[in-house]
Amino acid sequence: MTDRHDYHVDGTPPETPANDTAAGPWSTTTVVGTRQPRVDAYERLSGAAIYPHDVSLPGMLHGAILRCPHAHARVLSIDTTEAERMPGVRAIITGKSPGTDIPWYENGGAFSGKLFDEICRHEGDEVAVVAAETPHQAVDATRAIKVRYEELPFVIDHTAALESGAPAIHEGGNVVGEPRVRARGDIAAGFAEADVIVERTYRTECQIHATMEPHGSVARWDGNRLTVWDSTQGVFSVQANLARVLAMPLSNVRVIGHYMGGGFGSKLETGKYTVYAAILARMTARPVKLFLPREDCMTSTGNRPANTMTVKIGARSDGSLTAIEYRSLGSCGAYADGAGTGALPTYLYQVANVHVVDTTVYTNAGKARAMRAPGVPQAAWALEQAMDELAAELEMDPLELRLKNIPTTLQVEHNPPFTSPELRACLETGSEAFGWTESFAREPGDGHLKRGVGLAAGMWFYAGGPPSTVVVKLFADGSANVNMGASDIGCGTKTWAAMIVAEELGVPLDRITVEHADTATTQYATPSGGSKTVPSDSPAVLAAARSVKLQLLSFAADQLEVPVDDLSYVDFEIGSRSDSSKRIPVPKIERLGRRGVVLGTGYRDPNPEDTVTFPFCAQFCEVEVNTRTGELRILRFLGAHDSGRVLNRLTFDNQVFGGMAMGIGLGVTEERVLDRQTGKMVNANFHDYKIPTMLDVSASHDCLPIDHPDNAFNSTGAKGLGEPATIPTAAAVGNAVARALGVRITDAPLTPRRILEAISASSSRDNARGSRDAAASRKSDLRSAEADFDVRRESRGEEAPGGVPSRRPSRKEA
């Protein structure tokens, strides 16, 4: 999965023209790398920013979608007669409406669904769409549409989907494509060499993106030109998809996405809702706004698949790995996508013999979409906990085990070297700052509150590249404008772009504006996903600024009558190195004034050949587990992140802390629950689907950038960050909980119930052992915790069986 992302629009080999002059790396910086508040902070904080959901146009209608309430059903008939006569209703479309027979859900060049499908393959598949004068009228009308369904047998569990006799969701069975195999060396020989082997099966649950701004669009036609305001991560990809399905020239489709309220991958795909809005707007000759209610966002706008992963690792007694065997099963939901997790176990550690198999199956549930490092946090949950188990078997510090197996090349044919192999730096500097060795040596504690520390490492398998084009304009007064197509999905894209221009040209930050994310007025960029916006677009910004600078130097050389190579550009002034009397502030350059504007175009140069660039990371945390209640508190988290050069330290920290929170969601709080009886999602809301709140995240956060510019990779030396920030988090928590409890819990999320069950199961085993061998004192507190779970079994103040002092009365008893 991680190797096949549609971060390019159509899979054609990316290319941008060569720059006239190579923009070399900075030796020192004064703006880049500092902590800068965002250039669009005023708009976002004052309420002035217009998000797509805020767009309101004269005469605008509101859309609402009628969705299938069943997990699997055939639509037999749709009667819209009554709905059409309701107040305010202006148009209704179904699969029978002209222009709606459109293939949908593209994956690898093939389509697995339609804009409206006669077969609804999950709860939430679209059946009809209404446009009405008010949103209330539109919803009222969807309720008045009469649909007859033939309910079909369904399957929602990825293991059950493989069983013989499981309902087939598409022709040809429930396996999507062929299982993907990554292999090298001889796996049997590798395990034969091993002194120690661990093997275990891990599971993660389905996680929903849950962006705060719902998915949706506003569409308006002006003659044969379509303008769409979309809450998207990539305006150019939405433009391309709309042009395809509406059979229009790209130039007639304008997509605007200046602000957007969160994506995390779910807004990389073009939504059906965007096409519905466009069709309804054309039918009614009115603008149409169509935003999804929260419940629909939960069921039908993507997710990180649940995965079952079996990992087997062999190592010699010195800790060097000899073999990794890994099998992963996951579901992409009802339409084709990838649910693979196999990249991390294949490449994170140096190991000669690997056999990794990824199987993706269909189930009757909402389709998966790329979600913040697709596949990798799940793989880390399995691999990084297995590494800790292996360390325990080897009686090694888990940190030492990892440091023993650091790769410096990508372990594929020819072994291309990493341009910046910083995994070791992440582990070493992170562990030192965290105080790993001392913390790991501490005992969990004697009371019912057990403490433990955990660490996990990660790498991310994408680093961006061409195409990207950026234009920088310097106006006669010395103010500047950056024109770039990338979306700022909350990562501070506009701010680092302005910082690069400020660094290069000396223009103060408050005199730089950024135009972005508009297919009609800004330069081409690929969608903001894959942690590739910084590494793809920042070199193009630098090249554009460098182009402006070279023109200014040439103008100044003429004006000052000195050769160009005698000139230096310092701050916002150009002067002669040999004659200090010859100097001129940039806004005083005559030809800048005569032209009105100096325009520089920058392109993203190709990535270097025969090398590979990935970001690396390691995270460390300390947790406290209440063995009586099963509650888990995260006391501190430290992220050591190698993302090349840090562009803006303030937003860098924020990104790392945010990634940790999403990882805590995967590891501790979040779980899509589908009802086994009906196949419907029972927690399709923020009350029951628990994204972390301020009380669930770590009480204290540290961010430790490695900050080694990767100048071999691109001119700014910057790599991506957003996805690495969430990759090791859940696994680090899992390792810390295992350390605290002495019990490993294999299934995420680590809910209080699951923690108590694990404690209970473990102490039952201890009790069984205890009958043979009375010395089980270390586990005695766990026994008392189990008893605590069922307070009726124990009277207050009684001495616990293992000789532990009487516990304090719990609040309930006091």
Add this chain to the structure above:
Amino acid sequence: MAKKKPVHQTSESGVTRRGFLGSVGAGAAAVAAGVSSRAEAVPEITDPADMVGIALTINGQIHRLLVEPRWTLLFVLRERLGITGTKAGCERGECGSCTVLIDNRPRYACLTLAVEAEGTEITTVEGLLEGEELGDVQRAFAEHDAFQCGYCTPGQIMAAEGLLRSNPSPSPAEIRSGMSGNLCRCAAYQHIVNAVADVADRRKRGGGS
């Protein structure tokens, strides 16, 4: 649900539909008021199509308009008055994106009917501006980078303002607890805590906002 006498007859489907809509409106109102009785038990039912004239005081300005009784304050702010700083995240009282101050207390605008809000002082994120400049909470959010995509942020800012109005010196634990009704998927939480603590500190030193 067809027991209720229809408020109006209409030529096409008439009684059933109007009655249906009426009871839906009443049911929603009953739930909003925390009453669990069935819709039929409510004696007087306002037809949702009957517009009601109200006056809302928003950021010190009075807005007079006609509303359907089922319209929320959130809908009226955003779709009728164009005051879009207040965001719609879930429209079911769970995410906090629509938090506004009603008489100085943070309230979810999506769970407040517009008709209920009459006679109160409503403050939105736009109302915290000092002229055209950011107010102190907004400035602190900028300086501490207490947001990412910015969509939940107006709600976070109003929750912070409300917290500080009732508790001018919150501890970090009180900030976390007081702000925990506002979700942020980007999870700028750490920076939000820093920003709120900073504002409290500055207000204390500056003798108020």
